[in-house]
Amino acid sequence: MLEVFTLYHPGLIRRAAVLTDKARMSQETYWAIYPTVMDVLSPQTERHLDGSLKQIVLDRGKAELPLFQLKEPRESVIIVNLALAESLLRRDFSGIQLVRLEQEQTI
Known part of the structure; x- marks a missing residue:
């Protein structure tokens, strides 16, 4: 999954953690990724x-990165763009849940 993330967002900060089972x-x-x-x-x-989020609506002009985290003190929400989401869904990953979000309606 990290390879897909870095393919779409090469500047993504990440750190390795090696866990040992003796x-x-x-x-x-x-x-660990740090979007x-x-x-x-x-x-x-x-x-x-x-104050928690009920329905997330993104500001259409502000979401520029393919992967980022919402600035939200109560919840940890990571947003991926459609191309990255489709790329993740084409592979056999488990443990993630993708939910479609709405974008701001313009007049």
Whole structure:
């Protein structure tokens, strides 16, 4: 998955973590990604009474990167563009969930 991310977003900051299972005498490499944090929510975004996100609506002109994290103190939401989402879906990855988001309606 990291290869796909870096193909679409070469400047993505990432760090390797090697976890060791001494009982099985094996090591696995995992990657932590640190996407750019962006404030791209439209005023049309709906929130619950507690301030958490109900329906995310993106500001059409601000979302420029193919992969970024919302600047949202209550929740951790990573946004990918359509091309990256389709590329991820063509591969057999597990453990991710993609949800379609709305973009701001212009008059």
